[in-house]
Amino acid sequence: MRSPFAYISRPRPLQLASPGAAVTYLGSLIVVAFLFSNPIVLLAVGLALVIAGRLAAAHAAVRAALWMGFTLALLIVVVNALVVGRGETVLARLGEWPLFGQVDVTLEAIVAGLVLGLRAAVVMVGFAVYSACVDPDRVLRALRPIAGRSALTASLVSRLVPVAAADAARLRDASRLRGPGAAPVGRAALARRLLAGSLDRAVDVAATLELRGYSLDAPRAENRRSRSRYDRRFYVIGLAVLAIAIAGKAFGAGAFGEYPATEIGAGVATLVVAAAVALSGLAPWRRRPRSARSALSDRRTASQSLPAGPRI
Amino acid sequence: MRGPGTAVAIALLLMALATAGCGLGPGSGVKDAELTVTRDYGTVPVVHRQLGDLTESDTVMRALERNAEITTRYGGGFVQSIEGLEAEESGGGSLDWFFYVNGVESTIGAADYALHGGESIWWDYRDWDAAMRVPAVVGSWPQPFLGGYDGKQRPVAVECLGGGSACNEVEERLGAAGVDLSSRPSSGAIRILVGPWLQVRDDPAAAQIERGPQTSGVFADFHREGRDYRLSGLDEAGDTTVDFGSESGLVAATRRYEEPPVWVVTGASGAGVRAAAGLLDAGDLRDHYAVAVDGAKETPLPLR
DSSP, X not given: OOOTTSOOOOSSHHHHSOHHHHHHHHHHXXXXXXXXXXXXXXXXXXXXXXXXXXXXTOHHHHHHHHHHHHHHHHHHHHHHHHHOOOSXXXXXXXXXXXXXXXXXXXXXXXXXXXXXXXXXXXXXXXXXXXXXXXXHHHHHHHXXXXXXXXXXXXXXXXXXXXXXXXXXXXXXXXXXXXOTTSOOOOHHHHHXXXXXXXXXXXXXXXXXXXXXXXXXXXXXXXXXXXXXXXXXXHHHHHHHHHHHHHHHHHTTTTOEEOSSSOEEXXXXXXXXXXXXXXXXXXXXXXXXXXXXXXXXXXXXXXXXXXXXXXXX | OOXXXXXXXXXXXXXHHHHTTOEESSOOBOOOEEEEEEETTXXXXXXXXXXXXXXXXXXXXXXXXXXXXXXXXXXXTEEEEETTEEOEEXXXXXXXXXXXXXXXXXXXXXXTOBOOSSOEEEEEXXXXXXXXXXXXXXXXTTXXXXXXXXXXXXOEEEEESSOTHHHXXXXXXXXXTTOOBOSSOOTTOEEEEEEEHHHHTTSHHHHGGGGOHHHHOOOEEEEEETTEEEEEEEBTTSOEEEEOOTTEEEEEEEOOTTSOOEEEEEESSHHHHHHHHTTOSHHHHTTOSEEEEETTEEEEESBO
């Protein structure tokens, strides 16, 4: 079974863009999520990433990231509410707890936890869209001239994970085939077996990569073909989002105070930054049906960027 | 299906929460407290309020937030500004907000300092270059003798070290303020040392005064002149500014490590000790770190 975060090649602008352009665009949104703690701006970043993911047809990745992100956010809210007793508005007193001392649940601690959780969820959606829409092979190929060994190590690791997942699926199927009377195989036993065989599998993956010429320099023609007609759009929008965010910060946008009382800035500057960020989610939009010729050209570009990874 | 173990665990948890004094909302009300906000070692008043709305979940930070405009830093743990006065560190000096509960500097943050009612809370904005730590002050009289410190009532002991009639006056003034004096000295007692500096200086806590404000937090000094000691007043930088006369006295508070605070009612001579004992009332000590007296003239310390 394929992971929802696995890259799937599709003839969509985000998938067709070069890795640099896609990383600039998605990276700028993630940077904005770390620059601001204001929930209005964070929600705008989240909205932009969800729209971008859906326009890039990464529905499963967005759904899974939202589910995981909101679960994590809920955990953060609960922990923050129990651990941080600061804030003016006490909602409940939970008495003296071992290690925690006096536990006072405050509205401000819950809001602060929500903001932390929201940021975590937004960043998870960002990385999910990146994982599902940016071809890892093209990223590694782009990195090869800069850091050859690191690229090789990253290639090895990025292939080991799906290999381990496939091995786990095979082992699970094999355990089921023993019949209904057999004792179920626990996760710990499965993990032990995978760990025991991981060195052999790593050698297999490394040998396959070597056979496919990973130790050789990439052909120059291959490097030239990594550009796309969508690159400029993503570069411009990514850099514009960053510029607006930094300028907004300088003008006092995104003010947010957690303690002792929650203060959420909702001034014009904050709303402008939030609107600009949210609109940037439309960057992967396909404006009009493409002509047969450009579609053919895009498909060729996509097929050239298909992973040359091992089928082990 | 969950077994009976789950139900028992949930029931035990609910019982534990109930017995731990849990409940919705901020809890029930407690006694009134007093909030004072000043700047420059208490010389400029900023806010003074009687806090009548305290509850059992209140902390020093919550009480301050409800009664003054503040901003915080480090996740709400430290006060950055009160009524627009911002903490700052520049070439001109290091200015910050310090707080005292019942005249004793807290070892924990304002957000973690629980109030029980009846406290005297004093926030002061001051330069801390000469004395980073001023562990105790006299400006909340008759605290800490009435309410203790760190949330606990403490015994109070007057130690007469050659103070003569001044010792009786100190006891009378404490009694008039409603303080119960401990009949026998105990290790956890807040002590008041009464006597001429020649004898008081033998106490290790009081002796810190001779090592300067950086150690004791007291902006005063006693220096030898022949067989006697003379009292000097120091300014905010810790420099000697005034040499008081031979009949001068001092009321100051200090603290050694985590031991209970020690007050000194002392002077260069017996007359100075008696003059210092006469300062023990709210009118003379209010919002001062320490007070010197020379004849009839009272001088708050540090000097400005």
